[in-house]
Amino acid sequence: MRVSIFITCLADQLYPEVGESVARLLHRYGCEVDFPEMQTCCGQPAFNSGYQDETREVARVMIRAFENSDYVVSPSGSCTGMMHHYYPMLFADEPEWKLKAEQLVEKTYEFSQFLVNVLGVTDLGAKYDIKATYHPSCHATRLLGVKEEPGKLLSNVKGLELIDLPKKEDCCGFGGTFAVKMADMSEAMVCEKAGHVCSTGAEVLLGTDMGCLMNIGGRLNKDNKPIRVMHLAQLLEEGVKNDESGR
Structure with missing residues (x-):
């Protein structure tokens, strides 16, 4: 399976070794790992500050970045949660983009969630x-x-x-x-x-x-x-x- 890593801002800028560990472990279990360079912030800081229009534009970038991925895996429950709970809502008045947001949500997982529930790995x-x-x-x-x-x-x-x-x-x-x-x-x-x-x-x-x-x-x-x-x-x-x- 082709798995794209969503690195998050903190891991990308301050803790890149976390992303490296995720990539190595996924590769160990047969995943074809890639890193879409188009990806950016999930938009949570802007969303939490009330800037929904700006968040919507960031979300569009993220949706495009992972459009061709089989799965998206992130070392962050916070950023993954942002996608799961708020991306579809952001596009409530845009049916085409809402569908794309829902498709992204369906294939996006937090790291431990993916290992256990998708790959079936616990040991x-x-x-x-x-x-x-x-x-x-x-x-x-x-x-x-x-x-x-x-x-x-x-x-x-x-x-x-x-x-x-x-x-x-x-x-x-x-x-x-x-x-x-x-x-x-x-x-x-x-x-x-x-x-x-x-x-x-x-x-x-x-x-x-x-x-x-x-x-x-x-x-x-x-x-x-x-x-x-x-x-x-x-x-x-x-x-x-x-x-x-x-x-």
């Missing part, structure tokens, strides 16, 4: 001797319903000690433009989240969305807490390498 043969905790992002769980998939993948990583994160369902305070518009509230939320992460004694914080991980990781770094933040795809890819090398 990658990964090995990682480390103590970790997992933060479930709001948009992935609440907009996309991605709840069990990351856990299924992590439960099969040999050597991984996964510690439950206290009040894991609470938002980290990022929320894209929310962190800018409501900075004081956002800071209070991420401080609380970072405290819960530290209370687990974990060496690594895992997640499926780099927006959340960037926010929490920034707080941990500011507090001089030596806890590494990793996208799920990174841990799985490194874990596969560890198993293959016998580490």
Whole structure:
């Protein structure tokens, strides 16, 4: 199958290694992976700020970019959720574009969702001797319903000690433009989240969305807490390498 990676702004600009991990893992399971260079932002920052006309133009670009893809896979529940829930609505008065938006939605998946529900993969043969905790992002769980998939993948990583994160369902305070518009509230939320992460004694914080991980990781770094933040795809890819090398 031909799978196109939707990299997202954060991964493209700040965490390209996450996209590389996604590409390598998809290739490992027989996917023909490509990267449409026409792709851009999903439009969520503009949409959340009330600029629907501008968001609509961005959405048109994204629809064209992935028009010929069999599947679209993204390392972000937030950006994938934007497409799923708001693209068809944006074109409610344009039947042709609404249909195209719905077709994009039907073939677009968050990374763990695609591995488990489309490829049927739950055990990658990964090995990682480390103590970790997992933060479930709001948009992935609440907009996309991605709840069990990351856990299924992590439960099969040999050597991984996964510690439950206290009040894991609470938002980290990022929320894209929310962190800018409501900075004081956002800071209070991420401080609380970072405290819960530290209370687990974990060496690594895992997640499926780099927006959340960037926010929490920034707080941990500011507090001089030596806890590494990793996208799920990174841990799985490194874990596969560890198993293959016998580490």
